[in-house]
Amino acid sequence: MNRLFVALALPDHVRAALSGLRRGFPGARWVAEENFHLTLRFIGEVDNRAMDDIAEELDRVREPGFDLELDGFGSFETKGKVRALWARILASEDLNHLQRKIDTALDAVGVARETRRFKPHVTLARFRDAPLDRVNELICEASPFSAGPFPIGSFTLFRSFLHRDGPVYRPEMVYPLDGDAFSDPYFDEFRDDDEYDFQDENAVPSH
Numbered sequence: 001m002n003r004l005f006v007a008l009a010l011p012d013h014v015r016a017a018l019s020g021l022r023r024g025f026p027g028a029r030w031v032a033e034e035n036f037h038l039t040l041r042f043i044g045e046v047d048n049r050a051m052d053d054i055a056e057e058l059d060r061v062r063e064p065g066f067d068l069e070l071d072g073f074g075s076f077e078t079k080g081k082v083r084a085l086w087a088r089i090l091a092s093e094d095l096n097h098l099q100r101k102i103d104t105a106l107d108a109v110g111v112a113r114e115t116r117r118f119k120p121h122v123t124l125a126r127f128r129d130a131p132l133d134r135v136n137e138l139i140c141e142a143s144p145f146s147a148g149p150f151p152i153g154s155f156t157l158f159r160s161f162l163h164r165d166g167p168v169y170r171p172e173m174v175y176p177l178d179g180d181a182f183s184d185p186y187f188d189e190f191r192d193d194d195e196y197d198f199q200d201e202n203a204v205p206s207h
């Protein structure tokens, strides 16, 4: 079986900055520098055939690249105990749009829907049951923190291998997002075939 998730890989300099936030904290399991990512959708365990279908369907997603910024921290809690500390992603409509496209693609191949609302974050550390006030102190010590804007030019289908000393995430497929060719004003001018006379090398658009 293959344990899969779809995520954004982060540039080296951003992962290095996140790594610099590590602090001594009893019971914290800090994410290894090479593992920092932004999960778009957790898939779970699937067989090889389902993995092929998923990889193929994701390949149909066409979205433009965009910039992201990290700013500050947040935590996930259950019953007054903190389970995860994360870096906050500044709100991005482009990111939400890409995430919805990926959800739709995975729906099409029968991956069970995530019931929790998408909350973009980069997990920094996990805890078994850290008290909220101690984690808030940690956040104060590490603040202020921001990184970016940095460009996102692809999304990745990761395979996760769970080991005793922490997970290893292996990129199975990397899907490029559209570059900015279509926002190049020169390219835009010549984009509409109807307005371009292929017989004449010097032709210009009619408008």
Ligand code: 3AM
Pocket: 005, 037, 038, 039, 042, 123, 160
């Ligand atoms: O990106 P983060 O670190 O928030 O917590 C897991 C990690 O999220 C999450 O998938 C990401 C890659 O492992 N994850 C693990 N098991 C999960 C589950 N059963 C899960 N997300 C939802 N449901």
